[in-house]
Each structure stands twice: as structure tokens, then as C-alpha cells.
Amino acid sequence: MIPDGTLMHSRSAHRSLLVVGSVALDDIDGPFGFHRDLLGGSASFIARAASYFTRNVSIVGVVGDDFPQRHLDELTALGVNTSGVERKAGETFHWTGRYAPDLATRTTLETRLGVFAEFQPKIGEASRDAQLVLLGNIDPDLQLDVLTQVRAPVLVAADTMNLWIDIKRPALEKMLAKVHTLMVNDEEARQLAGEHNLRRAAAHILKLGPTSVIIKRGDAGALLFHGGGAFAAPAMPLADVKDPTGAGDSFAGGLMGYLAYAGDLSPSTIRTAMIMGSVMGSFAVEQFSVDGLRDLTRERIQQRFDELAELAHFERARL
């Protein structure tokens, strides 16, 4: 993310990660039936994926009075600091979507913002010193507001979405000028840059401020572009995919969690972190909601990492 390979100089073995994003309840229709009130939202996936790598994750979000307390209790049990999740009177952010039979495309049927409409992230005193910050795809004005609250993060990564690219481009561009890394999917990158070719789209985005851009491509893996070059992370070809919701957020959580675990931002560590992102994304899509990220162990994560390494390995040839 920081092309010159700047290292973090903290004495702590595990760096702290602050996640600001949505916490939601999703209704999802698709080839495996209709599922109601599933735990969703970017922060839910990010925090859970990151929790396997570091015990130093805190999340900031908002839920309504319909939100089951057990979801927060589970995150707390995983070591995630959930004190920044406000509970407000009203309904939790609620997304309803339908996946095509092949899971390749999805349609939003309904979005009820509920208490999320008035979300004002308040970063608690302890989290203001977070070294790594991941801004989920919330309103870019809120992302900017978070950046005024944190003190000296070593790495700030941000996501965004089509809605903000459409209606809040000035705020979005202001935000992009202040973050190190933008993490978006391919369609978002194309829309933001007004350019179909991903390498050109990335070059366009880098001119807006970030020193690196990560483009998530679903089952085609992810691409990292920065001033110094590019990296392609493969995706695991999975036979059993149930629910692609949260794949990109799980990728982001695995990536940032591994960076917190590794404690440096060298180019080599960042590449490995992207593979960890791919690993966590692959677990997420095998089950509904965050279920694919439940009950994982370091051993299973390591095993899938090794499978991805084996999938991608080839010998250098000399002609």
C-alpha cells in the first residue's frame, strides 16, 4: 500500500485495526432459497475475518433496536472491541437482494437504511490511535469525518460503492486524496475511472491520491496496482458457493487483519496479505452470512493458504 515499503515502528507485535462500516440484516433470495434476517454489513464481515489474525480489532457502526445482541456478543467473544457499535431506536440497516441461479449476478430488491441514515461515526478514545484503519463503503463525508478523529494511522484503506460515485463524487475525491489505498470491485473501479480497462482505471484512480488501489474481481481474484507495479492474487476455484455476499469485505478483513498480524507493510507482506484476503473471501462464500467465517482455525486458514500457493505455483523458465 505504501510503495516505498515503509515499516511500522510500533513495539506491539499485533498492530491495531479500526473498522468503520455498516452492520446490517440481510434478506437474501437465490438458488438455495429465501433467507431472512441474516447478519450482514461490511463491518460484520471485515471484523470477523480480521479477528483470526489479531486480537486488536475494534469496529464502529450503528444498529437498531431490532438487532440481535448475540451477533455483537459473538464478535466480543472473538476479541473484537464492539464498544463503538451504537444501538439506536429504530430499524437496523436492512438489505434485500436476489441472486441469479448461477450466483453470478444479483439484484437489490430493497434497501431500508433505518438508523444507518443518521450514522455519525464516533471513534472512541482508544481507537483513535489505531495504526490500521479500514473505511467501509459508507458516505465519503463520513469517511472524511473519521479521518479527522484518528490520530496517526500508518495505513488507511477505503472502500466505496456505485451510489457514492454517482451522487457524491466531490466528497469521494476529497476522501481519495487522504487515504493510502482504495479497495473496490472491478465495476466500481471502472465507474469511478470512466474506463473499462482495469490497468488504465487503476492508473486513473492513483492520480486521485491513493498510493495503491486493490481491485476485487470475485472468482477472478484481485489485482493490486501501485506506483511500483502490480500483483495478481488468484481466487480459489470453489465447487460449492452458496452466498457471495460479503466476499469482498471478508477479503478486506483478511488482508488488513494479516497486515496487523505481520506488523510491517513491506511489498512482500502486502502480497501475502492479499492472499490471506483471498483465503477469507473463499471461506465466506461457502456459507450464508458470516457462517463461512465461523469456527475457523489458524490451521484451516493456513491449509487454504497453502492450497492457494500450490494453485498458483509455477517454476521460472529460461528460454
Place this chain on the structure above:
Amino acid sequence: MIPDGTLMHSRSAHRSLLVVGSVALDDIDGPFGFHRDLLGGSASFIARAASYFTRNVSIVGVVGDDFPQRHLDELTALGVNTSGVERKAGETFHWTGRYAPDLATRTTLETRLGVFAEFQPKIGEASRDAQLVLLGNIDPDLQLDVLTQVRAPVLVAADTMNLWIDIKRPALEKMLAKVHTLMVNDEEARQLAGEHNLRRAAAHILKLGPTSVIIKRGDAGALLFHGGGAFAAPAMPLADVKDPTGAGDSFAGGLMGYLAYAGDLSPSTIRTAMIMGSVMGSFAVEQFSVDGLRDLTRERIQQRFDELAELAHFERARL
């Protein structure tokens, strides 16, 4: 392609490669204008891509009396044996297509089979001993006929296309039972298997006979599946793509050409060969027709191979 790692036991350093496929003239419309009478056809791309790796390539095809002799002379100058390209009275196979402005999709405007409608591949005496055989996406009955003419190939790879999956499935399945490797693009794999998920589609295809299947995914790279596992070859993220026509055939030519060059079929060599395929596909799309495969050198091929290796490299992590 042969999961048990069977080696070829020829004394020759470079194994012989026989290519049977179409030789065509293409009219192509797209964001870079309308281009008429471009050299096209699977065999044209395959043979040219393979010619950089071995001088032991022969092609079998048919052209009409409108086909410029210089295209054949050029291949001959590259060391390709073109004596198996028949010239018949009539028009050369002519394809007209239009690419969308983003080059992501294309529409066939017209197909005139011309002399290709009566194509009957006749394998010359010398080519019947070819060790590697690549069957372009011609009628599966013709692919089967070629297999009765060759003597003891160590590796037979075949391509196919939506037309044959639609109208000649019995012959196609008979052919699949007799080849080692099927090389198709993702949509063809899905259509053939009746299954969107690529891992499942590959498993379905492997049950039809081939010991391996290679799925070409354009700018998402290529996947190899065989009984023993899987390999994912990345694609080079290119800023300048002019004409995707022939990318998959150039991939196949680079792959088979490298296998001929390397002289073995070990799992490691096959992985490296897929990367060489990706390299040759990346050159092909940067120019119209076979122009991206002109004037290459081993040095430039090696350089792009090294770039792909750098693009895909990551360190193994231990959690």
C-alpha cells in the same frame, strides 16, 4: 495434461507439433475502426505462437483462391511446415465480427464458410508421427478423423465451440473420450457441462474422457484441472488491448509450443507452459490479427514471462 507425469521418450530435443484448424480472413469492427481481410483462424494464431518455441510445427488447413500467399510464406519463413494447407477453388473461410467499445463482448455479423465447408484434413506422411497434436475447434467428426490418421501422439489437445456443443454433441463426446486435454473458454466449458460453476464444469468434462481440461478466461487468466488438482495461470493486466481475436489460440500455441520445446510433460513443465500460453495471448491482443505475434524474440517472450512471474509471486506465510 497427463497427471501421472509421463515423459516423452524421444531423442529429439524439440518434439513435433501438428496443428489442425481454420485459416481465415476476418473483417473486424470495433473501437479502433473497421479492419478488412485480416489474417485469422485458429491455426494461424496457434502456429505462429508455437513457432517461437520449436521449429517442428506443421499445420493442416484449407484456404481459397482469394487467400494471400504471403501469409503462408511468412509461416514458412518462421519454420512452420505449411505443406498441409490445401488451396482450393472458392472463398477462404471469412468471419466478420464487431467488438463492443470496451472490447469485452463481440458479436458475429457474418460467417462465410467458403472452402472450409468441405474441409477434409489430410495429414501428410511426416506429420502422422507428430508427438503433440492440437485440434482446433473444427467439426468434431473431422477431429476424430485426424485421430485415425496420426500414429502415436503423446499428447492430443482439442478445442471446440458453441456450434458443435449445440448441434454435434454425440460426435463431440466421442472425440472427448479420445483426447488427453480439452482447451476451451469459460462459456464453452459451462455450455458443455451444463454447469455455471467452473470447478464443477471441469469435473463434469473430466468424466467425459480427457485427463485434463484447460479453461481460458481472457483477462482472468486460465485454469487447469486434472485428477491431481488445479493450477491457475494469471493474465497480464494490459493497458493497451486492440483486438482480442485469437487470444485463446495464441495461448494454446504458446502452451503446446513450449511443451514441444521443453520435451517433457511433467506437472511442473505443464504449469510453465500455461504461463507461456498466457504470455503469447497477451502479445496477441495488443495488435490486430497476428501482428502482436510478429517480430517477437525469445528475449521479449522471456521478459514478459518474467513480468508474469513477478506479477504472481508471493511468499508463503506461516501463521
